[in-house]
Amino acid sequence: MLIVAFLFRETRMMSTKGVLGSPKPAKRVKLTSVEPTRDELLEERKKLPIFPAKGKLLQNVQQVSTAIIIGETGCGKTTQIPQFLYKAGMHRNHTIAITQPRRVAAISIAERVSKEMGTELGQTVGYCVRFEDVSCQATKIRFMTDGMLLRESTLDPLLKRYSFVILDEAHERTVHTDVLFGVVKGAQKRRRAKGLPQLKILVMSATMDVDQFSQYFDCAPVFYLEGRQYPIQVKYSVQSQSDYLFSALVAVMQIHQEAPLGQDILVFLTGQEEIESAVHTLRDIVKDVTKQYAPMIVCPMYAALPTGQQMRIFQPTPGGVRKVIVATNIAETSVTIPNIKFVVDTGMVKAKIFNPNSGLDMLKVCWVSKSQAWQRTGRAGREAPGTCYRLYTEEEFEQFSTNTIPEIQRCNLSSVILQLLALGISDIVHFDFMDKPRPEAILAALDQLVLLGAVEKQEKVQLTLLGRQLAAFPLDPRLSRVLLGAKEFDCLEEMLTVVSLLSVESVFHTPYNKRDTAHAARQKFISSEGDHLTLLNVYRAYKGVKGDKQWCQENFINARNMQTASQIRKQLREICVHLQLPFKSCGQNTGVIRKCLCHGFFTNAAELQHEGVYKTVASKKTVVIHPSSSLFMRKPGCVIYNELVQTSKCYMRNLSVVDPQWLYEAAPTYFKRKKTAN
Known part of the structure; x- marks a missing residue:
């Protein structure tokens, strides 16, 4: 393959600090063969930026019913705040629920916290994801996917088991997260009206529209937690790239030629086929021209990859070699890959988009949002200063939407409406969504449920017996x-x-x-x-x-x-x-x-x-x-x-x-x- 020079311009420096500019908090998934001891974990824990803020944080949380917590990447909020609340007795012998958009994050964080606390997973600390519940009645810190807490609310709308609901990674705005916002907010108000024990809500993120979230949760106060800050140099492409996959390969080889070995590269692509193609091409290039290029280990990373191959990305890079990880957007948040010095961002992602007029529900490759671009950039600044190569021009970047469109505004709503009806909420149009779905999307979903025999449209929309049976399954x-x-x-x-x-x-x-x-x-x-x-x-x-x-x-x-x-x-x-x-x-x-x-x-x-x-x-x-x-x-x-x-x-x-x-x-x-x- 012919390797050509790839030019970048508009170099700028950024810090991981700031609301829009800060990358999304990553969930550490430890897949290396050497497991840290509990003593090592506790020492690591004490070095987290959140640790000195423990007293002030608990004092602030004690005084409010709802709080927005902005914690910079790596500050430790996801693993430490539930432990702080538990050890201070603020859970009042009830359970603390912590929701995550992805099952891999819920499981890995629960494992980490249980090790830090020296308890067996499934006892004091547990998790609940679709089709897998590793918790019991004695569990006091329960990590869950947002979809599972939403399903639980159909059986217990007041969420009486919980004293705290912590909505983590709130900025991801999955469809379940958005519905859960309204359900938890409603449960909090109804418990207050009935004189039941208070339900406290903590909404956590590294980057989100703070004003919108605060206003939605009745002007909840916002608390900022400082994190580790490393400068990141951002470089834009000189001109628009017609083939982002080829451009990514060229950028990787340019970095490999110029940068010292031992500094690893993370490349963002959209899916398995692209990733496998890029990995194969890079391996062939290095193999064919070994005299020209230093050795390179190239590792794919996507959700369907067998566990053994996923583990390779976490293994230490040998001396005199560079590791290149080619990943989907799973590497934006769900895993933290050590030793990443360079990020190559194609600016593309595969997103689910539903057209209610045509009824088509499809996965489509499209541009990321500005917030996603900054999240990717931040992967280069987790452990040391780094550089992000953006394979798009600064003019193109300025055309990106500021935030990712909430999934609830671009997906088939049939599952959402079925869940809400199962909760006894029949007035879907006036449900307290943070960002309301389009009316035509609601109507299209209702039509689909009617065709499936799940819903009857009479004076008001209601579930049929078949619909109640459908709602019993955690499925489309x-x-x-x-x-x-x-x-x-x-x-x-x-x-x-x-x-x-x-x-x-x-x-x-x-x-x-x-x-x-x-x-x-x-x-x-x-x-x-x-x-x-x-x-x-x-x-x-x-x-x-x-x-x-x-x-x-x-x-x-x-x-x-x-x-x-x-x-x-x-x-x-x-x-x-x-x-x-x-x-x-x-x-x-x-x-x-x-x-x-x-x-x-x-x-x-x-x-x-x-x-x-x-x-x-x-x-x-x-x-x-x-x-x-x-x-x-x-x-x-x-x-x-x-x-x-x-x-x-x-x-x-x-x-x-x-x-x-x-x-x-x-x-x-x-x-x-x-x-x-x-």
Whole structure:
């Protein structure tokens, strides 16, 4: 490959201090083989900037019911504040809930805090994430994903178990976080009105719109915690880059040529395929020109990567070598990678965007916001001064939105509305959202729930019996509908497996340099009926060898994701037992599985046109089959899909071949309406 000079200009210095300019607080995930002792953790803890502020912080929190805490990156607020409250007895023998947007953060922080406190994980300190609850009645510090606390509120709207709810990483504004803001705020007011023990709310972040949050929480006071500050040099691209992936490779090689070894690089890309491609290319460059370039270790980092390979990014870099980590935005907040001196920011991210007018729900590559860009920049200043190379011009940066658009304003709201209705909140339009979703998005979600049979629109919107059953599952309502529909087709055992596998990252692992081998190994599982049946074949084979890890490795199957899917299946089965659903198997009659899928995903259908392209039934959008699909080299007449991914084309992912008549039988009202509209 030809390596060309990559020019940057507009060099400026920044500090990690400041609201917009400060990077997001990172969650330390310790994956190295050498675990620190408790004494070492306690010594580390005393060095945190938050430690000297303990007394004043507790005094301030004692005096208010709600507080906004801005803590600079690395100050220790996430791990230490719950311990401060617990040891001061401010929890009043109730539980302190700390929410996190991501499960990896909830688990890793709980592990860290339990070690610092010298307790067994799951006792005084525990965690609760989807399909996994490592806590008990004795747990007093409980780390949770925001979605799990939201689900808990459907059973206990007043959250009587908790004395404190700490909403951490509040600026991420996931859809669950935004709903949780309103639910927790409402619980606090109702407890006060009923004369019940006070519920205190702490909203924490490194960077957010302080005024907006304070105003939303009834003019709550804002407390600032200082953190470690290291200067970061920011360099912009001289001109706009048409190919950000190629530009990132060039920037990495330029840094590798000029900077001293031992200073590692973090590169931000948008997804697994891009990352694998970049890793493979960088390895080839260094291998082919070893006399010209010093040795380089190149490590990918994305959510679906097997644990063993994720661990490599945390291992110390050997002398005389540079480590380059190529990651998705998971490296913005969920993990802290040591020894990062340089950040290469492409400025791109893969975001979920829902169009209520067309009904299309897709992943799309788009520009990050300014706040995200600063978060990425801050990864270079965690341990020492660093440099961030931005692969976009300063003029382009100025055009970025200031903050990331809250997920609740750009996603399918069907799950949110189902949860709110389960909470007894029927007036969705007037719910106390911090940023209200568009009315058309609410209407589109209600329409989808009506079509699924979950909601009735009479004088007021209310859940049906089917809707209450759907709300019992921690799933997208369409997947829940598929499970409930399985009793009609006598295929609940198979559908539990398919839904569980759809609830984890891809179970297939395809190393860039072993693609042909991986594809060859996968052929034994491929079903001509589609990806859902292919997944079922994988699970049956996995169970046939009793989850043998060597078998997974030989067949390029992600053992960790298969194990997680097995755990999810067990949890979903327990919910089905509670709902008294009949556990039956369809055996080899796989057609009924595809019929059953139509009852949840009839709006996600596409038909082959005379010109050889697919168009969605809902909006007539041109779509293509994703290369990873078992149907990629085939042209079935009609398919359903789980999601659309927009990159250079609009790809359908997780497909099954269906008969158009099955779609009509699943939702006759919907297709009559479509026929009339056309």
